[in-house]
């Protein structure tokens with residue numbers, strides 16, 4: 100697709116690229132409002148993966164024959180594209196993993212094990228996904244360190260700036276924080292937080308699972324030390340994710356896994372690591388995944404990340420407006436005046452009705468939404484005091500009429516439950 104800056108996305112044209120959007124669920128046309136869980140895949144990505152297997156399937160790096168050389172160069176090109184996509188300095192700073200979760204685990208188990216010790220502090224926030232909580236909790240347990248949480252403000256929508264300062268005064272070794280919350284939708288001022296964290300000597304890991312797919316990301320500008328993302332949330336296949344790390348940090352860090360590919364030489368009693376990023380990729384890589392992710396990045400670049408963001412803002416604004424008109428609905432996160440600081444996620448609760456019942460009735464209407472704690476139990480259960488929430492989330496292929504369909508489904512829920 101050609102880039103057309105400042106124009107709206109041609110959603111109907113985009114939708115034609117996504118075969119699944121032409122299917123039905125429970126006999127109704129599929130309305131997919133769960134892209135924060137995983138995005139749908141355009142035909143360009145599906146074809147790129149299938150063409151690799153059909154035309155040049157071979158292992159990478161050492162094959163001295165044409166199809167292996169092609170697979171190798173496509174895989175490397177994928178990393179080069181991703182480096183550019185998030186404005187990393189070089190491909191060497193892009194380590195492929197299975198997903199954002201694995202990327203965070205790699206940092207906690209390598210850099211964390213080497214640099215966090217007894218009595219140290221690790222700082223995360225009250226709006227983290229379990230993926231950005233549990234690896235740090237386990238690191239703290241292993242090392243006798245303390246895990247601290249930046250609290251939310253009174254409106255329970257954003258981080259409390261005063262508490263952020265108080266937590267940073269403890270001089271944590273690392274601040275691991277999400278750029279965009281998968282529950283509240285809040286987009287954190289990650290650049291400001293990184294600066295504050297660096298001022299007290301902390302390293303910073305940014306969880307970009309919900310930001311990289313939906314907005315332009317610039318890791319150099321943020322100046323974070325690590326940035327993680329999942330390919331499957333940004334039009335790519337499952338099984339491929341990335342860890343960005345600043346070169347000097349990755350160079351100074353021992354790899355987690357060892358074996359083939361990550362090694363330059365092995366003697367009976369000695370070894371030498373391979374260059375970055377291969378040092379962190381032991382064994383055969385997810386070659387098809389890398390090639391699929393490459394096609395996904397091409398697709399997003401073709402649309403233009405500024406237009407992706409604008410489109411989702413419009414949908415969020417519309418969804419909040421429509422949801423606020425329905426009786427008995429509570430919306431979580433920032434309101435209409437905070438849409439600029441909100442990603443394409445809207446969590447809500449229908450008073451007196453369990454979110455699982457809501458999701459089930461949506462399902463019978465052909466609408467896919469998520470219900471539950473959204474893998475953010477400390478936030479949903481403890482801070483918000485809710486057992487579960489319903490969540491709709493958007494991407495480039497969603498439309499206002501799909502929001503209307505969701506609102507109609509809520510009316511159906513209310514009729515059935517007589518509330």
Ligand SMILES: Cc1ncc(COP(=O)(O)O)c(C=O)c1O
Nearest residue numbers: 198199200228230281308309329
């Ligand atoms: C904010 C956030 N971080 C991390 C993850 C984990 O992503 P994955 O399961 O692809 O590793 C998710 C998934 O929903 C998320 O929303």
